[in-house]
Structure formats: structure tokens, C-alpha cells
Amino acid sequence: MNPSKESSTPLQDWTEEKSPMGHPAPPPYQDAPYPEMPPPGPGYPPQQGFSPQYDDPAHGHQPYPMAQQYPAQPDTVTVQPTVFVSAGPLTNPVNDYLGYSIFTLLCCFWPVGAVALSYSISTRKANQAGDQVMAERTSRMARTLNHVAVGLGIVFLIIWCCIKFL
Template identity: 50%
Template sequence: MDPSKSPSAPSADWGTDKSAMSHTSPPPYQEYPQYPAAGYPPPGQPMAGGYAPAPQFGGAPYPPQPGQQYPPGPGQYPQGPQPMVTVQPTVYVAQTPLVHPKPDYLGYSIFTMLCCCLPLGLAALIYSIKTRDANNQGLQQKADGSSRTARNLNHAALGIGIAIIILYIVYTAVIASRH
């Protein structure tokens, strides 16, 4: 660089020092030696397969030039029939929620579990949850069966609960009439 054109030290007033703002190109970068990728000879030298990789990509030129062997190097296929590769398509199975889901009777199950008959209400609650899961997975038959079972267990629990309440009322009435 020419010492006469070197920028002066910046002054306190940045707006007035024009020599510090002169645009000069940066010094050219030092050229670094280009090392080939591991396992490859330098560009332009032949490999075991008969060609050198393309310098810009590090791979084989495509299509192969006449007289070149393809694929190169160890593991070459013998001249003759090539092994056939069959590629199967990927199949994704996604089940969508039902358009017309079956009722799950969840509220009914909670009511019968807490107010009528705990064991049957608990069983009905389990089937209600199974119905909801089957509806979300799109399983029509499983949702239908679980819904029907939850409804029947809820009806049975409600019947037993009502019967227990009626028997309790009758029992207390009979006891009260004896005194």
C-alpha cells in the first residue's frame, strides 16, 4: 500500500475527516492450498476406478465418459446382469375421527358412579372412555360396542340406585310406623 494514501487517524469529528472515509479495496486474500477430500487423489489424477472426482463437487462426473468404468472402484458390478432393486411405496394409514361419533355417556357414567352404584358406575365410566378413544381413532365397531356397553351399565346402575333408594324409604317407613 502506498504510504502517502494511508488513512489518517480518525479525529473527534467523524463528519469532517474525509481521508478516513476513503474507499480502498481490502488487500487480496492469501491463497490457501486446496486439499482434496479424504481418500481422493488431487484433482486431475486418476483414481482406482479410472477417473478423478470433479473438483467443484468432489464426486464423479455424470454421465460417465466413454471408456470409463461405472461404478468405480472396489465393489464394482461385474459385466453382466445387474442386481434388481425393488422399491415399495410407503403406505401411511391415518384413521380419521368418525363423522357421526357414537355417544360416550361420560356424564351419565360419572353420575351413576357417584350417586347410584359405585361398581357399575365405575365400569360404565371405563367403557365411556373406551368409546371416546374409539371415536377419536375412527374405529366405528369398537365405538359402537363400547357405547352400548356403557349405556347398559349406566341403566343397570341407575336401576339399582333407584331400587336401593325405594327400599330405604320403605324400610324407614315401616320402622317409623312400628314406634
């Protein structure tokens, strides 16, 4: 607040244009927006025509007890212990095809065998975490990739034999 400035004059950088966001700019701050109104005090002044008590029998109102005491609250707070629920390993684990993946990695088509090995490891982790759905999904993918790697390995072996011996 600057008492030397007139409160109703806009700031020097105030314009009526819209801001870049598409909204109108806010109005300038005014010290006293309504000079005819008195400043707010600590409470409302008593109103004419209303009694300070709310005991109007004509309207069926009950008298309001002004000094009502509330019951004492306990000083202690009870906190419930935190319970962490974690799933244990599956009782019937899904086949992870780890040996099959290592075989296809070393003896067949190694790029597909490496991906199959990663799915086999994911299946093993899902079995340990107790996630049946994820274990089944990654197990099927590992098996499919292992079959593809064996098929590609056989095709490349046949092509190599044909080139070598013909």
C-alpha cells in the same frame, strides 16, 4: 472325528432303545460310512459314453453355449417408501354417555357406574381411532350399564326409605 477309533463301532452310550420322545435314537456318527467309495472330489469325473457337450443331434438337442454372458445388472436398488395408513377420528362419533356414567358413578349404584365409566372411555378412544364397530359396541354396553345402575340406585333408595320411615 477320532482317527484312533474304528468308524464302524457304535459309541459307548449308544443303545438300540427308543428315546423318551417315542422316536428311535439316531445312529452313531461314522467317519466313512462306505469305505469302498472314494471320498468326494471337487466335481464329478467324466462319464463314459457321454460327450461333454450337450449337442446330440440324434435326440434333437441344441448345442449348449458354454460361455454365455448375462446382461449387466444395474448397480442401484430402488426402494419404495413405506406408507403408514391410520384411520382418523370418526366424522359422526358414537355417543359415549360419559356424563351419564359419571352421574351413575356418583349418585346411583357406584360399582356398576364405574364399569359403565370404563366403557364410556373405551367408546371415546374408539371414536378417536376411527373404529366404528368397537365404538358402537362399547357405547351400547355403557348405556345398558348406566340404565342398570340407575335402576339399582332407585331400588336401594326405595329399600332405604322403607327401612328408615317404617
